[in-house]
Amino acid sequence: MxxxxxxxxxxxxxxxxxxxxxxxxxxxxxxxxxxxxxxxxxxxxxxxxxxxxxxxxxxxxxxxxxxxxxxxxxxxxxxxxxxxxxxxxxxxxxxxxxxxxxxMRTRLTSDPNPPVLYEGSRLLLSCEAPVESGLSYTWYFNRSVVTPQTAPPLRPVGGRLVVERVTEQHAGRYSCVITARRTNNRTFSSRELTVVVKAFLSQPRISFSFSQAAGGYEGAVTCWTSTGSPPASFSLSLDGEEVASHNATASMTVTFPVAMEPAQDMGAARCRVKTDVQDLWSETQPLVVVPVGGHVELEVEYLYGADSKMAAAQLHCRPSRGTFPSFSWLLNGAGLPADLLPAPPLHDAAPRYGLVDGGRSLVLTGVAPGGGGSYRCRVRDSFNDSAPWFESPAVLVRLTAAALTTIEIISISFCCFLLLVLVAGGVFVMLRLGDRRRATSRRASTTHSGPRLPAALPSLTAQRTRAGVGYDAHRQTLQLIPVQ
Missing domain, CATH: 2.60.40.2470 (SoxY domain)
Structure with missing residues (x-):
């Protein structure tokens, strides 16, 4: 034991x-x-x-x-x-x-890496499996299976998905699933990969505003691009010297406050926008606030429909000067409401008014026999409520549903036809003169040893003629629209 x-x-x-x-x-x-x-x-x-x-x-x-x-x-x-x-x-x-x-996970890789690229670039996605044979691939875009009907078109081939020229529509979340047939159809899923497609910047644009503030005035310069993806660096230069900057991470519109006074030249402003691949400048914007003044013109334009009946009348108020004008309209001595609807329909049963172009133009629709009246416009500085009004002469506007008379239609058609004949005749004469000059040049070259005339002269004359024809034809089309 x-x-x-x-x-x-x-x-x-x-x-x-x-x-x-x-x-x-x-x-x-x-x-x-x-x-x-x-x-x-x-x-x-x-x-x-x-x-x-x-x-x-x-x-x-x-x-x-x-x-x-x-x-x-x-x-x-x-x-x-x-x-x-x-x-x-x-x-x-x-x-x-x-x-x-x-x-061992299914790996989804991208080229470039990280998958951040600009429009027009090439994108390659690769789905790498933890096993080597007997595989089938399923691709997903924004968590939907990629099919021939997928928009934008995507054409994966096995474990590769190639987009030769990406657009903003190709931005989104991609993933792939691999099915291994030799392991009882076991599936292996990749992680999601977010592809970011950036848009190139358009040329930046610039504008400025001016308003009255407590104890004085204040100005603001706005810089923006119609296309482009953030982030981007905006800067403002006055007379060639940078005075402000801002890094935009969301909106591609930036506003910079500036010191301004009426009737004073505050300098020439330019906007600059920079990304990792672009560096663009805007046009130059002079920062000068010209007060409203001088005389005010009021023009009337009658608009006719296809049936030759008057459809509307449009009144244009044009002050001789003023950077930030404010407009007011009067009918028969009474002021029209300042909150008019913008651009009423052209074919409306009742007379209606509408303002367009920031109040510079007044559109009258719903014409009726005997309609119309005496119209005037007034203009003053928008940044000063106590500034005096500058008023235009009164203009009588006649609104009638009557169609153009036969005499008027014949007169307009004859004038257009006569203008077309004159233009065609002028072109014919210029071409004949060009032919004679070329013939004279060839005869002179056989009898004289002096320098030849430049061969480009006839072609220059022909270009001027064609440009003149195009211009006259365009004017002819425009003359058919307004009728006084």
């Missing part, structure tokens, strides 16, 4: 002094696959408990009641981590080495 106790004591001492258990297994495995890990320990008296640990969390436990030096653990790979195993025999517990198991 004593001999058996001594043997058991020596065996425990031998186990305690033996090498620690060894954990073996793969260093990586595809997401969702099965990984096999083996924990091998030195000989120990049964029962022996094997535990697979991930950090401090128990993943699986195996107890051996017979002498077996190895425990097998099969786990489903869901995330990366560091694994080790412990072996407990009696009251003695030993710990193995650690294995870091990396998850």
């Amino acid at each position: 004593k001999i058996l106790q001594i043997y058991s004591f020596l065996l425990v001492l031998d186990c305690a002094g033996s090498a620690p258990p060894v954990l073996t297994g793969p260093g990586s495995a595809p997401m969702g696959s099965k990984a096999r890990l083996l924990c091998t320990a030195a000989a120990s008296p049964a029962p022996v408990t094997y535990q697979l640990m991930m950090s401090r969390r128990v993943v699986a436990t195996v107890t051996r009641h017979q002498e077996n030096l190895t425990a097998e653990f099969v786990i489903t790979v869901t995330k990366e981590g560091s694994y080790h195993c412990t072996v407990t025999a009696g009251k003695n517990t030993t710990t193995s080495n650690s294995i870091r198991l990396q998850v």
